[in-house]
Amino acid sequence: MSQHTPGASDNTTRVAPPPRAPRSYPAQKPTDVYLFGTCVLDLFYPDAGMDTIHLLEREGIRVHFPQGQTCCGQPAYTSGYTDDAREVARAQLKLFARDWPVVIPSGSCAGMFCHHYPELFAAEPDTLKQVESLAGRTYELAEFLLEVCKVRFEDSGEPVKVALHTSCSARREMGTHMHGRALLAQLEQVERVDHDHESECCGFGGTFSVRMPDISGAMVRDKTAALKGSGAAEVVSADCGCLLNINGAFEKQYDRLRGEHLASFLLRRSGGKTTGAQS
Structure with a gap:
C-alpha cells in the first residue's frame, strides 16, 4: 500500500448506508454465475467455498471462479486507504465482465460490491456504469438461494x-x-x-x-x-x-x-x- 495518512484522500465522515431497498429478482434461475470467494473463506474456510459451489451446482448452475480474484478492498477502505481500495476494486472489476450474477458467501464483501464500489468510483462515470451493473447483479449467498434459486x-x-x-x-x-x-x-x-x-x-x-x-x-x-x-x-x-x-x-x-x-x-x-x- 502507498504510505499516507489514513483518510487523507477522503476527509468525509463515512456512515453505513441504509439497507438495500427491495429488489426485483429474475424470473428464471441463471445457467451461469460467478463466485467471489472472499479472502477469509479462501485462506481459512476453503471447505465452505466448495460447499457453496456444491449447493449452486445442485441447482443446475455452472459456477465460474475467476482465479485472479483477491480481496474486495474492504480492509483498505475501512482503514481510510481509499486510493488503494479503489485499485484493488478495479482489479476485481476486470474479472466479472460477463453479465452473470455474482454470488458471495459473505454479507460484508457483498456489501462492499453493492454499496461502497459505487462510492469509490463516483468520480469516474465510465467505470461507475460498470460498477453499478456489478452491484445490481451481486447477491449474498442466502439471498440468492432463497430468492433466485427458490430452493426447498x-x-x-x-x-x-x-x-x-x-x-x-x-x-x-x-x-x-x-x-x-x-x-x-x-x-x-x-x-x-x-x-x-x-x-x-x-x-x-x-x-x-x-x-x-x-x-x-x-x-x-x-x-x-x-x-x-x-x-x-x-x-x-x-x-x-x-x-x-x-x-x-x-x-x-x-x-x-x-x-x-x-x-x-x-x-x-x-x-x-x-x-x-x-x-
Whole structure:
C-alpha cells in the first residue's frame, strides 16, 4: 500500500448506508454465475467455498471462479486507504465482465460490491456504469438461494438447536439476515434459537479487531457467552470473518461449541438433496 495518512484522500465522515431497498429478482434461475470467494473463506474456510459451489451446482448452475480474484478492498477502505481500495476494486472489476450474477458467501464483501464500489468510483462515470451493473447483479449467498434459486431443502439430520449469528454487513447493509433464517426454517428438525446480543457485532470488524483488540475481545466474549447461554448445540453464520473470530474465542475458552458456515450446514443437513423451483 502507498504510505499516507489514513483518510487523507477522503476527509468525509463515512456512515453505513441504509439497507438495500427491495429488489426485483429474475424470473428464471441463471445457467451461469460467478463466485467471489472472499479472502477469509479462501485462506481459512476453503471447505465452505466448495460447499457453496456444491449447493449452486445442485441447482443446475455452472459456477465460474475467476482465479485472479483477491480481496474486495474492504480492509483498505475501512482503514481510510481509499486510493488503494479503489485499485484493488478495479482489479476485481476486470474479472466479472460477463453479465452473470455474482454470488458471495459473505454479507460484508457483498456489501462492499453493492454499496461502497459505487462510492469509490463516483468520480469516474465510465467505470461507475460498470460498477453499478456489478452491484445490481451481486447477491449474498442466502439471498440468492432463497430468492433466485427458490430452493426447498429436505432435512435429513437429527433434531438440533441452532443459533444463527448474522454479520453486521449482512444485517445492516445487505438486509439478508432474514434470508438465513428462512433457509434454516425449511429444515424440519432444526430449531433456531434466539440469543442475547443477536443484533450486535461479534467484535471482528476486519481491521477493527487488530486496531482495537481490547474492545474487540470484550465484544466477542459477550457474543460467545450469549451463544452458549442460548442452549444451542451448534452455531451457524454466513460470514467467515465472524466465524474466525467466534471460533477463535471458543477455542481460547476451551469450549467445544463451534460455528459453521451456513453453506456447509445446509449441505450437510440436506444430505445432498434440494427441490428447487423449476425455471
